[in-house]
Amino acid sequence: MIRILHVVNDMHRAGLETMLMNYYRNIDRTKIQFDFLTHRPEKSDYDDEIIAMGGKMYYAPRLYPQNYPAYFKYMENFFAEHPEYKIVHSHIDAMSYLPLRAAKKAGVPVRIAHSHNTSIDKDFKYILKQFFRSRINSVANHYCACGKEAGKFLFKGKDATVIPNAIEVDKFLFDREMRKYKREELGLKDEFVLGHVGRLSYQKNHKFLIEIFSEVHKKNKNTVLLLIGVGEKEQEIKEQIRTLGLDNAVKFLGNRSDVNELYQAMDVFVMPSFFEGIPVTGIEAQFAELPCIFSTKVPKEVSFTDKCKFLTLEERTDKWAEVILSINPAVRVEGSMTVKNSWYNIKNAKSILVEYYNKISLEER
Known part of the structure; x- marks a missing residue:
């Protein structure tokens, strides 16, 4: 079985999170299993369903700048305790730099950055996010995006595999x-x-x-x-x-x-x-x-x-x-x-993600 550690902010009912659940419900979970590392201390909407389907939930410190020392310590301990994760798939756009940096340091062989946007939210972390965006290629070694434009935005000079935002x-x-x-x-x-x-x-x-x-x-x-x-x-x-x-x-x-x-x-x-x-x-x-x-x-x-x-x-x-x-x-x-018949139909799209995981899993052995 291939276990994928998905890195997200939380698993509440929102677009990205719902898309992940659509794939999770429809793949063969005896062959590929999803686990989730979130950055919120509280449970999210989908947590119970994830656990019922055999997935695991982990709760890392929030990604506030003042938390970064504690965050990297948590991630160092996490990967030391969980050497089973050979594939980390991060969905937090430019902020993916942080968990993927920790994964690279821990020797995780497959580090996927997934772009879900074509710009950056103008919040208090805007300047940091721009810096992390410029560094994302230094910590990721595989690249995914919800569409071509999203891939071009986050990954300069890298080709991203498009994974459709498919639904049930x-x-x-x-x-x-x-x-x-x-x-x-x-x-x-x-x-x-x-x-x-x-x-x-x-x-x-x-x-x-x-x-x-x-x-x-x-x-x-x-x-x-x-x-x-x-x-x-x-x-x-x-x-x-x-x-x-x-x-x-x-x-x-x-x-x-x-x-x-x-x-x-x-x-x-x-x-x-x-x-x-x-x-x-x-x-x-x-x-x-x-x-x-x-x-x-x-x-x-x-x-x-x-x-x-x-x-x-x-x-x-x-x-x-x-x-x-x-x-x-x-x-x-x-x-x-x-x-x-659209490729946004999960029944049509699930094979794209399954084949992608199988391919990169074989490449890194």
């Missing part, structure tokens, strides 16, 4: 009965519903999303915006909504385990992000037969249907509103073979 399709396919049930549950009748799924953070550009929705709502009062996710920008976003008088038209739904069902209740998915890798939510929305409006900062690799449109962030909000309101919510197909 059957959970997301459009279902008219579920749409009716979910809209009733949310207190929706004939409203035109915009939806967004994503962390309430700088990257997702909620400020502009609310400005777009304000313009939509001016043109059509019978509209509602569903916001699914939590994050550090929540209070700021709520204040903007109050200022614009949109309290009754925007629903904050928090973190949800029924996101696949909530897509059914929407009429359009809107994502005006500042940057993305290949957003899992954009893939999920297409499997639910939702029209999707992305910013041009979202790589066009996300699009595998004719339901995607891309607008620049420089475009006026009334143009975004015009495109959104031109959508006919009645045109959705149940069980489309176009989406089922």
